[in-house]
Amino acid sequence: QFIENKLKFSPFIAEAVVQGDGRPYLSAIICIRYEIVAKWAEQRGIAFTNYINLSAQSEIYALVQKEVETVNESLPEAQRIRKFL
Known part of the structure; x- marks a missing residue:
């Protein structure tokens, strides 16, 4: 939970689940904070629909x-995230 909470300090990340205990590396499933990321994208002219x-x-x-x-x-x-989705 420590790493997940550190990720969620980002204004762009709503949720994070880190996996990999007992594996060669850690990976994370990350959900963006839609309202903030959408505004960020609009300010940069990035087109999206949903x-x-x-x-x-x-x-x-x-x-x-x-x-x-x-x-x-x-x-x-050893605690660094190597891959994320």
Whole structure:
């Protein structure tokens, strides 16, 4: 829960579930905070029609990746998220 809570400090992330205990690396399932991410996308001229379409945009993936990288910087190597969806 510690890593999940760190991810949810981001204004762009609504929910996060981290998995991988006993595995070679951690992965996360991340849900974006639609209202905030939609506004961010509109300000940058990114076209979308709904939550699924918005979350599939490469710019949104890059935005979330940046948030994951920020959290990873504060974690020991073994606790860093390697993959996310």
